[in-house]
Amino acid sequence: MTETPAATAAMLAIGDELLSGRTKDRNIGHLAEVLTVAGIDLKEVRIVGDEPHIIADTLNTLRREYDYVFTSGGIGPTHDDITADAVGAAFGLAVREHPEAVALLEAHYARRDMPFTATRRRMTRTPEGATLIENPVSVAPGFRIDNVFVMAGVPDVFSAMLGKVIETLPAGQAVKSAAVPCPYGEGDIGEPLRAIAKRHEAVAIGSYPRFDGQRYSTEIVLRSRDEAALAAAKADVEAMLAEMAAREPD
Amino acid sequence: MTETPAATAAMLAIGDELLSGRTKDRNIGHLAEVLTVAGIDLKEVRIVGDEPHIIADTLNTLRREYDYVFTSGGIGPTHDDITADAVGAAFGLAVREHPEAVALLEAHYARRDMPFTATRRRMTRTPEGATLIENPVSVAPGFRIDNVFVMAGVPDVFSAMLGKVIETLPAGQAVKSAAVPCPYGEGDIGEPLRAIAKRHEAVAIGSYPRFDGQRYSTEIVLRSRDEAALAAAKADVEAMLAEMAAREPD
Numbered sequence: 001m002t003e004t005p006a007a008t009a010a011m012l013a014i015g016d017e018l019l020s021g022r023t024k025d026r027n028i029g030h031l032a033e034v035l036t037v038a039g040i041d042l043k044e045v046r047i048v049g050d051e052p053h054i055i056a057d058t059l060n061t062l063r064r065e066y067d068y069v070f071t072s073g074g075i076g077p078t079h080d081d082i083t084a085d086a087v088g089a090a091f092g093l094a095v096r097e098h099p100e101a102v103a104l105l106e107a108h109y110a111r112r113d114m115p116f117t118a119t120r121r122r123m124t125r126t127p128e129g130a131t132l133i134e135n136p137v138s139v140a141p142g143f144r145i146d147n148v149f150v151m152a153g154v155p156d157v158f159s160a161m162l163g164k165v166i167e168t169l170p171a172g173q174a175v176k177s178a179a180v181p182c183p184y185g186e187g188d189i190g191e192p193l194r195a196i197a198k199r200h201e202a203v204a205i206g207s208y209p210r211f212d213g214q215r216y217s218t219e220i221v222l223r224s225r226d227e228a229a230l231a232a233a234k235a236d237v238e239a240m241l242a243e244m245a246a247r248e249p250d
Numbered sequence: 251m252t253e254t255p256a257a258t259a260a261m262l263a264i265g266d267e268l269l270s271g272r273t274k275d276r277n278i279g280h281l282a283e284v285l286t287v288a289g290i291d292l293k294e295v296r297i298v299g300d301e302p303h304i305i306a307d308t309l310n311t312l313r314r315e316y317d318y319v320f321t322s323g324g325i326g327p328t329h330d331d332i333t334a335d336a337v338g339a340a341f342g343l344a345v346r347e348h349p350e351a352v353a354l355l356e357a358h359y360a361r362r363d364m365p366f367t368a369t370r371r372r373m374t375r376t377p378e379g380a381t382l383i384e385n386p387v388s389v390a391p392g393f394r395i396d397n398v399f400v401m402a403g404v405p406d407v408f409s410a411m412l413g414k415v416i417e418t419l420p421a422g423q424a425v426k427s428a429a430v431p432c433p434y435g436e437g438d439i440g441e442p443l444r445a446i447a448k449r450h451e452a453v454a455i456g457s458y459p460r461f462d463g464q465r466y467s468t469e470i471v472l473r474s475r476d477e478a479a480l481a482a483a484k485a486d487v488e489a490m491l492a493e494m495a496a497r498e499p500d
Contacts, residue, residue: 138461187369
């Protein structure tokens, strides 16, 4: 079985509130799940604060290293929403009101009989050449520029925008996974599991300890894009557990 | 009021399971809260997978840039627990069984009448010269080497280890914060709030939208190490809201 290399991705979560602990991020885990299903490999996540040159430098590192970069946060209307400017700076592009975004928000505020203030107009600013990412929750759009997808930090909005984005990306071959519950602790399975991992190089095998307050158990998780390899490794893990159970009375 | 610059910190969360979405990180937000109280500035977080050279390279970048680096994950007994080796590689140090860790675990397994297997012995390995971080939950220790604190990924254990670590660090001047609830949306407060933020440069002012399904409101959060500056900025925000309320009937 030949394997096309999967597309790679990074996430850049932006916001002082994530680094102060005031807000607990919920977007990273969600993006990770969505990309896994889409067959795109999330390789790295970074969280940085509201500092324009740090956002720009980090974005430049990530967009050159990975096929896609997804950002969250900093695209609202207030003075601390600086992501569009930082992304413009990273690409060396001017940041302007995007005509489609202006039209969307103009119509939105007219419907609600609210003034389309200068502050609200800030939410229409994108680097030149960006295309919009639809926001089915609260209208103000995100945007894509080159391989960078700039989305909101509010989890409902991030998730809705990501749903729109993911439809536009070529689906890769999804990683298949299998979980094998294991009644033994990691200290008991470590040696045989290491041997199995060595025999099945196309399969990533992780073990995750659980402690119910009394006794350790483990969940063994196998992951691969190669279904046959995954099945073979899983069979070996199950055989290992059967053998350990048979020895139990000793 | 003169201000000593606060100590800076970064976090490196390690594990394929965080990037696949299988496990949702809970340590980043906890570390952020604890450091905020301790007066240490968390400046950056990175999440990487179980790849030794990536862990080592990232750690080398972070430990040179920040006063402290806190890591989570990868210090259990199985083949996918590679953090100790990666940290050793980053520092160019040999990784050996730490005699105190061996004594701790030997006694622990003897008390529980369990064999101290080669796999379990892996949890005693640290780079040479490391000092142990106590694990009040499940015994197997973390370790400190230079400015790097290597801790478990299981949230209860991470949190317990961090509690031990934080006692050993010089406390900085904690950032004080004040939250002002605001009945208006960000689009309404953006302009006056920007002016206030400009007038109070020692205070970081963030605004966080809330949407109850019907109407937007905002929480305005002010943060500073300078209490007088914080109080002055807060008074300005409250005056802004009072003025907006007075104009409401129009």
